[in-house]
Amino acid sequence: MKKEEILKTLHDISADPFPYLRSKRESGLKIIGSPLADVPSEMIYAAGLLPVTILGTNKPIVKAGAHLPDNACSLSRSNLELVLNYHPDDFDGFVFPQVCDTTQHLSDIWKMTISSEFFTSFLIPRQVDRKSARHWFYAETSRLRENLERYTGSPITDEALRESFRLFNEGRRLLREIYQIKREAPGVISDRQLFDLIRSFCYMDPKDHIPLLQELIDVLPKEPSDDGNVKVVLSGIVVEPAQLFDILDELKVSIVGDDLTVGSRMIAYDVPDREDVIEALTERHFAKSPFSPIRDVGTRLYDFLLQVVEETHADGVIYFHIKFCESQDYDLPDMKRIMRERKIPMIVLDTEYQSVTKAQTKTRLEAFVESLYGERDNG
């Protein structure tokens, strides 16, 4: 396939994965959905099921509103809407992670409003700095294994897990390679295309995804080349709607790094090779970069972003705030202050899954990008 063909295939799946998922289902695979974040997909896959990260919908909210308070975050609202209204029959089960108040209580609502063959919560430790968190993650991952085994009626062998680790690690490795190619030659693929690839990783069987990524790498030019765009780091949890990436492309901005949950945090950390497979998953979890709702060590949440900016020599940071995300709300004032003190230009965009982010966001971004160009060219 040609570069454009591969990119188009993955773009289509990332924009609407359901035709792809239905075809997988027709071939006998069961689909297990999980909202963000940190459910070990490898475990679900090793059970012979297809893990799918639920990334919300940009379509109008019709049914979810009646179940949620008005100030529920846009992500929770659009996730519930996606399954309750638009795709009630496209999932066989759910592994529901709890990372904050919203996910904890949405888990209860989900169980009561959406019928499925299988539902289990996944209770992620909301601290990472003490050894108890590791013990808990280990115990909870073991519980997930048992629950999945009970559901499928067959054991998840260590061999199946190792094979699953290998496949997911390979998918991540290829995505990292493409990210690195883009970093060195930003014009090779667009911002939108890069994140389409990452997004499709959330939806696809790695056996289908890997060959496409490999083929893409084969046809991408590898020589470093500067496209002259300003370089930015994206920060936050998710960037929604995905049209925001198109705007970045239009404004001649190149992404060189990020700390996004649906981004580098998802592809940067492989499962290591360990005798104890659950220990391997545990180790990977605690290697991850910070995630706003989970209490990290000291000020690591900010330090990590500063480190990414420094390593990538970015000209500025674009922070994506999900409307009504409390966790980000508490982080932001200090984050703005720290960025100001370090003289790192940063813009904060308030985003909502349902808003067709045009006029105002674009104008603000335009002004920010112009100032980045001004600073770069005069500084």
Next chain:
Amino acid sequence: MDEAKQKMTAKEFSKQLTKKYYEGAKHAHEEGKFIAYTTAVSPAELFYAHDVIPIYPENHSVMMITHRMTAELSESIERKGYTSHLCAYARSDLGFRELHKSPIGGIPEPDFLLACNAQCFTLTKWFEVLSRRYNAPLFVFDTPQFIRDKRAREEIIKYVMEQIYEMIESLENLTGKKFDFDRLKEVVEYSRQASILYKAYLDMAAYKPSPISIFDALINMAITVYLRGTPEAVEFYKLLIDETMENKVKKGIGVIPNEKYRLYWENLPIWFKFRDHFNLLASYGAVILTSLYVHAWSYDFDPSDPVRTLAENYASVFSNVELEERAEMALDLFRRYSLNGNLMFLNRSCKAVSFAIHELRDIITKKTGVPALVFESDMGDPRFYSESQIRTRIEAYLETLDQLSFERERGLVA
């Protein structure tokens, strides 16, 4: 009890204890003692057992709210980039740090912070801000949702117990002093007694007519929130129960005359409005008797195994169980207190308690047949309180109850 104390009313005693507690906290640093900020539902026993003074920013925020300071305090931090969607406790507190205004002259700065997320996750984020501000360590006491799976529960308790030991190590590092487990047993014993008495006090709402309303419960809750673990808290609840028994129950005096509707209240109170609500409801013969919120401190401790009992009690608070179980806890109150009305407050400030309110209403209404009123406002910020709208809705609801009881009396409905 000395002579003077015996003559004191529970109200006076409570005032005296509160004053002493805040005075003690104010001079803690001069006396070489450490101050720990902690959350209302948290193993504060560890602090009392280690001579560290626990301070509850939430409690201080309630004082700022009832003194109607929240709008001003909140605006001061909204200018700094915090949004008005955040918890009113957090906004009041962060505003206090900005403007240095407080009805009690403020609270001392922390040496240590403990955030237990059984209550909510907001506290973690709020305390993170404080931890950065004061460069003081934050210990997140993580309590995964106490799901109804026996094995998972055992694992959760194991995890929480391990954190208690970690917490003890942190306290030892803070003070340089060895932790005394015998002392912990004593403290937990005081907590046990205070909790039993506090619960017995709340349960007085089962009498008909009820000698107390939820407003009495809310006022008298403060002592168990910040002084459980001390002998004074035990004394206070003894006095309070005796007094209520003598002055009200034995004489058959209800908290309102002509009690007709005995209401459940869902969520935290609207702190700055509760006097008005009491009066409005009383004019209809209605009184709010209880809430799962006030029962959040009805613990059942077993001092013989203090670490386990702390883990079990704090992990299983109503805000940390699955919705079906939480509904059962509420239904238990409906049964035991013969409740026949249900006011469900969707509190903008408190996503943790409010998030699944519609599903909770469905369960409770289905099981009790009692209609519910769901209305939205904020527990602390008058800018989100619409007087006429809420008043009208409460009045309409009470008229519905009137109509329903009229029809029931005539056998028109089941």
